[in-house]
Amino acid sequence: MRQVLLIVDVQPSFSPPAWLLRDIDRLLGHMPTVATVECHDEAITPFQAQLGWRPPEQERSLIAADRHFVKHGYRPTNEVLHHLIQLAPERVLVCGIQTETCVLAAGFALFDLGLRPTLITDLTLGSSLDPSGALGARLWRHHFRHTTTLTELLATGT
Incomplete structure (x- = not known):
């Protein structure tokens, strides 16, 4: 099965635990990988005005994915989605941080495009x-x- 791994917002400002970094790294090299990084631009997503907090303006992924994309807000950008479509996967595996917000928003975007989002349940963390x-x-x-x-993924030789 042709799969792609989408890694959502595993970045220093969200303080991911070492086990999450280690276990995501175990999947690198088995399939194409794409990582998003949440950065702040109040003109694009008004986090500060609406929620009273904001992610950093500059940030980096802690995962050595094949491609990295900056996003502003919860959902992946059109550039990320276009890249995933070009890879023509049978399903997109999703892991990362903020399972009930940013990860779920990625799921909706992928689902709407017919990209069969599949959550790796033990490679996600929720919010506070x-x-x-x-x-x-x-x-x-x-x-x-x-x-x-x-x-399950490692057992299938992913």
Whole structure:
């Protein structure tokens, strides 16, 4: 099965644990990889005005993905989505930070394009509302159905 890995916002400002970086790295080299990085531009997404906080203006991914894209806001940019379409995957595996917000927003964007989003449930973290990511995983299953785990992927030789 042709797969692509989308890594959502695994960046220093979100303080990912070492195990998340290590385990995502285990998938590198097995398929094309794309990482997003959340950066702030108030003119594009008014985080400060609406929520009273903002991500950093400059940031980098902590994962050595094949391609990196900056985004402003919750969902992947059209540039990210176009790149994923060009890779013509049968499914897009999704992992990263903020399972119930940014990761879920990526799922909706991928679903709307017919790219069969599949959440790697043990490679996501939630927000301060739900650090475990369980709420986001439940929402994902409800909306998109498809989930997997790192163990399942490694067992298939992904």
